[in-house]
Amino acid sequence: MLNSSKVVGLPLPRIDGPLKVTGRAPYAAEHFAPGMLQGYALCSTIATGRIAEIDTSEAERMPGVVKIYTHENRPKAARRDEKWKDEVAVPGHPLRPLENDRILYDGQPVALVVAESFEAARDAAALIRVRYEAGEPHTDLFREQANSYVPPVLRAKDMAPPSPRGNAEAAFAQAPHQISAEYSIEGEYHNPIELFGTTAIPAEDGSLMIHDKSQGSQNSHDTICKIFGLNPDKVTVRNSFVGGAFGSGLRPKHQLFFAVMAALDLKRPVKVEMSRSEMFYLTWRPSCIQTVSLAADEQGRLQSVMHHALEATSRYEDYQENVVNWSGLAYKCDNVTMSYEIAKLDVSTPGDMRAPGAATGITALEAAMDELAYEVGMDPLELRVINFVHRDQNQDKEITSKALHACYREGAARFGWSERSHEPRSMREGNELIGWGVATGIWEAQMSPAEARVSLSAEGKVVVSAAASDIGTGTYTILGQLAAETLGVALSEVAVEIGDSRLPTTSVEGGSWTAASSGTAVQVAGRMIIATLLKHARKMDNSPFAKATEDQVELSDGRLVLEANHQLGVAVSDIMGEAGLTVIEEHAKVEPDKAIQKKYSAYTHSVVFVEVRVDEELGQVRVTRVVDAVAAGRILNPKTARSQVLGGVVMGIGMALEEEGMVDHRTGRIMNHNIAEYHVPVHADIEDIEVIFVDEDDDKASPIGVKGLGEIGILGVAAAVSNAIFHATGSRIRSFPITIDKILESETMQ
Amino acid sequence: MDLSSQHPPLSTCPVSLTINGQIRNFDLHPWVSLLDLLRGPLELTGTKKGCDHGQCGACTVLVDGERMNSCLKLAVSLDGAEITTIEGLGTPDDMHPMQKAFLEHDAYQCGYCTPGQICSAVALLKEGHAHQRHEIREAMSGNLCRCGAYTNIADAIEEVLGTEAAASVREAAE
Numbered sequence: 001m002l003n004s005s006k007v008v009g010l011p012l013p014r015i016d017g018p019l020k021v022t023g024r025a026p027y028a029a030e031h032f033a034p035g036m037l038q039g040y041a042l043c044s045t046i047a048t049g050r051i052a053e054i055d056t057s058e059a060e061r062m063p064g065v066v067k068i069y070t071h072e073n074r075p076k077a078a079r080r081d082e083k084w085k086d087e088v089a090v091p092g093h094p095l096r097p098l099e100n101d102r103i104l105y106d107g108q109p110v111a112l113v114v115a116e117s118f119e120a121a122r123d124a125a126a127l128i129r130v131r132y133e134a135g136e137p138h139t140d141l142f143r144e145q146a147n148s149y150v151p152p153v154l155r156a157k158d159m160a161p162p163s164p165r166g167n168a169e170a171a172f173a174q175a176p177h178q179i180s181a182e183y184s185i186e187g188e189y190h191n192p193i194e195l196f197g198t199t200a201i202p203a204e205d206g207s208l209m210i211h212d213k214s215q216g217s218q219n220s221h222d223t224i225c226k227i228f229g230l231n232p233d234k235v236t237v238r239n240s241f242v243g244g245a246f247g248s249g250l251r252p253k254h255q256l257f258f259a260v261m262a263a264l265d266l267k268r269p270v271k272v273e274m275s276r277s278e279m280f281y282l283t284w285r286p287s288c289i290q291t292v293s294l295a296a297d298e299q300g301r302l303q304s305v306m307h308h309a310l311e312a313t314s315r316y317e318d319y320q321e322n323v324v325n326w327s328g329l330a331y332k333c334d335n336v337t338m339s340y341e342i343a344k345l346d347v348s349t350p351g352d353m354r355a356p357g358a359a360t361g362i363t364a365l366e367a368a369m370d371e372l373a374y375e376v377g378m379d380p381l382e383l384r385v386i387n388f389v390h391r392d393q394n395q396d397k398e399i400t401s402k403a404l405h406a407c408y409r410e411g412a413a414r415f416g417w418s419e420r421s422h423e424p425r426s427m428r429e430g431n432e433l434i435g436w437g438v439a440t441g442i443w444e445a446q447m448s449p450a451e452a453r454v455s456l457s458a459e460g461k462v463v464v465s466a467a468a469s470d471i472g473t474g475t476y477t478i479l480g481q482l483a484a485e486t487l488g489v490a491l492s493e494v495a496v497e498i499g500d501s502r503l504p505t506t507s508v509e510g511g512s513w514t515a516a517s518s519g520t521a522v523q524v525a526g527r528m529i530i531a532t533l534l535k536h537a538r539k540m541d542n543s544p545f546a547k548a549t550e551d552q553v554e555l556s557d558g559r560l561v562l563e564a565n566h567q568l569g570v571a572v573s574d575i576m577g578e579a580g581l582t583v584i585e586e587h588a589k590v591e592p593d594k595a596i597q598k599k600y601s602a603y604t605h606s607v608v609f610v611e612v613r614v615d616e617e618l619g620q621v622r623v624t625r626v627v628d629a630v631a632a633g634r635i636l637n638p639k640t641a642r643s644q645v646l647g648g649v650v651m652g653i654g655m656a657l658e659e660e661g662m663v664d665h666r667t668g669r670i671m672n673h674n675i676a677e678y679h680v681p682v683h684a685d686i687e688d689i690e691v692i693f694v695d696e697d698d699d700k701a702s703p704i705g706v707k708g709l710g711e712i713g714i715l716g717v718a719a720a721v722s723n724a725i726f727h728a729t730g731s732r733i734r735s736f737p738i739t740i741d742k743i744l745e746s747e748t749m750q
Numbered sequence: 751m752d753l754s755s756q757h758p759p760l761s762t763c764p765v766s767l768t769i770n771g772q773i774r775n776f777d778l779h780p781w782v783s784l785l786d787l788l789r790g791p792l793e794l795t796g797t798k799k800g801c802d803h804g805q806c807g808a809c810t811v812l813v814d815g816e817r818m819n820s821c822l823k824l825a826v827s828l829d830g831a832e833i834t835t836i837e838g839l840g841t842p843d844d845m846h847p848m849q850k851a852f853l854e855h856d857a858y859q860c861g862y863c864t865p866g867q868i869c870s871a872v873a874l875l876k877e878g879h880a881h882q883r884h885e886i887r888e889a890m891s892g893n894l895c896r897c898g899a900y901t902n903i904a905d906a907i908e909e910v911l912g913t914e915a916a917a918s919v920r921e922a923a924e
Binding site for chain 2: 273647
């Protein structure tokens with residue numbers, strides 16, 4: 001089909017880009033109102049216990065301080081758990097800031113200072129005297145293994161590992177090749193560069209405008225209205241620009257509660273912006289201990305897969321994620337058993353972080369696959385190829401599409417995998433040992449219910465509205481592209497309004513589902529506009545559309561035309577003029593097709609090839625080359641899509657080599673709660689990364705053929721790096737991150 | 751230790767700064783950082799706060815042409831200085847070449863570290879030490895990007911570096 005205004009699939013720059021690169025895009029803590037106050041939270045310095053005494057008198061004498069809130073004077077808020085549970089809450093009792101004297105984790109907020117200036121609030125917070133009665137902290141997952149349990153209440157029904165199939169124990173015992181190993185991953189912290197912040201601005205009419213750092217304006221809106229019993233119609237939450245989140249903004253954070261609490265109490269605008277150290281007390285990717293056992297026959301065909309994971313959660317909530325289930329569907333195997341447990345620690349509740357569960361579980365599975373390849377004595381890529389499966393064995397369903405063979409083929413060719421020598425420690429250049437590693441990635445291709453409103457004016461201007469979020473993912477741009485293409489206009493004619501709780505209902509931006517969900521809603525609304533135009537056009541004198549159906553027409557260059565013959569058409573302005581309209585607006589509501597979901601599973605797939613160079617004396621690892629080949633259905637914008645995968649790869653390199661929260665288990669406190677000591681990749685760490693999108697047609701994963709890209713980029717990366725380190729050095733390091741000390745202590749590097 | 755009698759006297763100091771070409775006179779409390787002056791009273795929120803400790807580079811601005819973490823500078827210590835923020839480099843309709851290159855190379859995602867990256871990159875070119883990609887990467891390592899746009903940022907800087915190098919060769923020839 002020839003469409004002169006084709007915009008979907010083009011590598012267009014972001015439409016929100018000019019505002020971002022010139023510093024004109026306002027984030028949550030960058031809104032102003034006359035008389036605005038600043039809030040600053042004080043965090044606990046113990047991990048468990050109670051506040052025996054809190055003395056704010058000295059702090060209150062600081063010039064500029066307006067009010068200090070503690071558990072002794074906090075304004076009333078809801079008490080019942082249900083009122084505090086947000087759209088993505090986990091089973092348990094959500095933390096209610098300043099509700100009582102109990103301390104459940106290091107860094108729990110114990111006071112909020114509100115002052116006329118940021119400086120006064122910050123310095124006054126340092127003058128609050130807190131006397132604690134500290135309990136004995138339990139923060140070491142290894143030491144709490146004996147207290148592990150299967151979550152009694154599931155976070156979601158598909159989160160439990162499927163029942164075992166076949167007999168994995170027996171098949172393992174009988175197989176000629178076996179490996180079994182324990183893998184541990186330290187806790188990670190999201191650390192978006194934007195600090196969590198909220199600006200709450202009350203108006204005289206009793207309404208409240210809130211700018212919140214959030215991955216879902218409506219989630220923040222609904223939750224804060226429940227907590228304070230507010231009239232939902234009088235409260236607006238906006239998240240027009242979100243400075244990164246990676247999952248940390250899915251659930252509302254305490255600064256939202258604080259800003260609204262103080263704004264309602266003091267009847268003045270209040271801004272609360274966190275400190276970087278506070279960002280380490282919010283939520284985290286939980287530390288995890290896993291055991292993976294794999295067995296194969298002489299040809300490398302998997303005979304048995306066993307995967308057990310134990311993850312940390314908090315005292316007050318049972319966080320859960322899908323760590324092990326991936327092992328039951330990644331490769332063909334008839335004997336599989338998987339289990340998942342959690343253990344309570346004196347920590348804040350863990351939360352979803354980029355590819356939650358999968359990033360952890362697939363790291364262990366894909367490291368184990370590499371171990372099995374060396375046990376069998378075959379190429380690690382070949383082992384994956386021969387165990388390919390085109391069916392979801394966990395759910396016994398067909399797969400909508402799986403162009404993973406193309407990923408293997410194209411990725412290997414680009415990387416030059418065929419040049420690899422199999423033996424560890426067999427490639428070097430000067431002082432550096434060179435290693436090549438590979439790993440597969442999988443993520444669910446999900447779609448959530450979504451709504452969107454689209455309007456088309458007689459002049460050809462388009463407005464797209466939905467309460468979707470753009471956390472750096474490119475939502476503004478791809479929704480604009482879909483509207484532009486559907487309505488046959490240039491992208492510059494489309495205005496995209498998102499990030500506002502008043503707009504059509506959209507769930508939080510997470511799980512890589514926004515493009516598939518909101519994108520479908522926009523396209524459907526666009527098609528509804530065309531249907532309305534056709535209805536009016538049919539009534540016109542000598543209408544060329546007398547017998548045309550909706551799927552035979554389209555919009556092109558401001559005209560409604562027959563798809564088969566663009567010569568036959570009528571100008572949109574004429575149709576609207578005749579019908580007495582200046583604008584046509586349609587509201588679409590979409591949801592996943594239940595019939596398809598019953599029969600099919602949908603996943604994105606990838607393969608990651610990594611080259612590392614390890615300094616033989618210093619143990620320093622450089623990731624010099626990465627090729628990530630991705631099968632993710634239709635790519636709406638190759639430029640922003642590529643960026644998402646690049647970002648995932650970078651975070652995966654951090655997971656492999658750098659990122660770990662270091663807890664002093666004697667005090668239960670995080671020691672490296674800053675981004676000088678919690679290492680994330682910097683420019684110098686990131687060398688050459690290549691992203692390949694293989695062709696993949698899929699009309700079932702979502703109506704627009706999109707599978708989503710937010711998570712897939714990180715998957716497989718940490719495993720591929722660890723496999724490459726083994727290939728370079730000959731040592732298996734099964735504790736992540738693989739820091740220099742572990743490399744230097746490994747057997748082959750002594 | 752009882753500090754109750756030791757609260758700092760909140761006297762102010764006169765400070766004159768040229769911000770994005772405009773001379774501005776202030777009476778400032780000494781505890782106000784350049785970053786908080788920009789992001790607070792001046793509402794120049796293009797300069798970002800990411801750590802307040804000089805660890806992330808999001809607050810990078812140009813002070814007398816040199817890149818600086820504005821969170822580490824007290825505003826009163828900069829009397830007479832010339833400050834250029836991201837807002838002073840260009841506007842959506844009239845972008846600086848570095849801003850254009852960032853847009854074209856998708857050298858950002860969430861956009862939060864971006865103003866700091868761009869200010870840092872502009873100063874880096876002026877410093878003249880970075881000629882090759884690994885030197886760009888090294889010299890940009892004070893600016894963290896959690897979205898992981900590093901390769902695209904290096905592409906953008908390389909492009910502008912190449913254009914400037916070409917321009918200076920042309921100038922030399924003329």
